[in-house]
Amino acid sequence: MTWHGVLKKLYLGAVLFFLYAPILVLMVFSFNASRSRGNWEGFTLEWYRVLFRDPNIARALRTTLLVGIFSTVIATAIGTLAAVGIDKLSRRAKTFVMGISRIPVMMPDIVTGISLMILFMFVFRTIGFGGLGFGTLLLAHVMFNVPYVILSVAPKLRQLDANLYEAALDLGASPARAFVQVILPEIWPGVVTGAMLAFTLSIDDFMVSFFTRGEMQNLSVLVFSMARRGVQPQINALSTLMFLAILAMLFVIHKRDKRIAKRMQNFTN
Numbered sequence: 001m002t003w004h005g006v007l008k009k010l011y012l013g014a015v016l017f018f019l020y021a022p023i024l025v026l027m028v029f030s031f032n033a034s035r036s037r038g039n040w041e042g043f044t045l046e047w048y049r050v051l052f053r054d055p056n057i058a059r060a061l062r063t064t065l066l067v068g069i070f071s072t073v074i075a076t077a078i079g080t081l082a083a084v085g086i087d088k089l090s091r092r093a094k095t096f097v098m099g100i101s102r103i104p105v106m107m108p109d110i111v112t113g114i115s116l117m118i119l120f121m122f123v124f125r126t127i128g129f130g131g132l133g134f135g136t137l138l139l140a141h142v143m144f145n146v147p148y149v150i151l152s153v154a155p156k157l158r159q160l161d162a163n164l165y166e167a168a169l170d171l172g173a174s175p176a177r178a179f180v181q182v183i184l185p186e187i188w189p190g191v192v193t194g195a196m197l198a199f200t201l202s203i204d205d206f207m208v209s210f211f212t213r214g215e216m217q218n219l220s221v222l223v224f225s226m227a228r229r230g231v232q233p234q235i236n237a238l239s240t241l242m243f244l245a246i247l248a249m250l251f252v253i254h255k256r257d258k259r260i261a262k263r264m265q266n267f268t269n
Contacts, residue, residue: 023243026236026240027236030233030237030239030240031045032044033046035232047233047236048234048237050234051234051238051241054234056217057222059217060221063216064202067138067218068199069199070138071141071142071198071202072199074142075145075146075148075149075198076149076194076198078142078149079145079146079149079150080149080191080194082149082150083149083150083153084153084157084179086098087154087157098150098154101151104143105148109206109208112144112208113208113209113210114211116136116143116212117212120136131214132212132213132215133214133215136214137209137213137216139212140208141202141205141209144201144205144208145198145201145202148197148198149191149198152190152194152197153187153190156186156190156191157187157190160186160187164182164183164186165179165183168181189257193253196249199249200246203245204220205218205220206221219238223238
């Protein structure tokens with residue numbers, strides 16, 4: 001092996017070590033028998049038992065999963081239909097709308113969270129009832145997830161043959177049936193990617209949730225409130241489980257992409 005190849009591997013290894021060493025340390029210390037974050041005093045599963053017995057964590061986990069699942073389903077449906085509609089616009093209008101769709105993605109989360117909180121409070125004061133809670137938390141997650149779904153589905157629509165939909169209509173299919181049986185299967189990888197991204201972002205979000213939650217707590221807000229009193233060992237256990245869940249999700253996506261690529265290769269051959 002040449003020096004050039006050795007240097008490339010060393011550089012790659014250094015980058016991966018820099019990215020994942022903190023996570024590995026956190027995972028190891030989630031099994032530490034000591035509350036200390038600097039001394040190893042033996043292996044234990046006590047902090048995982050404490051984690052699963054904590055009612056506050058159970059409520060926060062339930063809220064996180066409910067908001068994540070519902071917001072993903074709603075945002076995926078809205079984002080997919082929006083991407084299809086945008087694709088039918090003229091070139092100038094499409095460029096303008098896609099540019100607007102990217103603004104929420106690039107906007108700092110604190111700006112999004114505060115602006116949504118102000119909007120919700122203004123609406124509640126105008127109609128005379130309501131307040132921040134599960135509904136506003138869910139709606140906020142839907143709103144910041146829709147642009148990500150649009151940006152995931154749009155490339156698949158650009159790769160789509162524009163005549164497929166018209167051909168399905170000419171063969172007697174209704175517009176809804178043509179979309180479900182012809183268009184949707186072609187853009188399905190983008191839809192799934194957008195849905196997985198939306199779910200991951202919803203699970204991970206803190207800033208928007210903090211300003212729109214009311215009395216509700218999801219996991220990120222709960223971890224923040226726990227960390228202010230000092231990092232507890234059960235936070236290490238919770239972070240480890242969340243990391244493994246995201247890792248499993250990425251593994252599923254990778255296997256799906258490999259199956260799709262293999263199927264396309266067999267089809268072209």
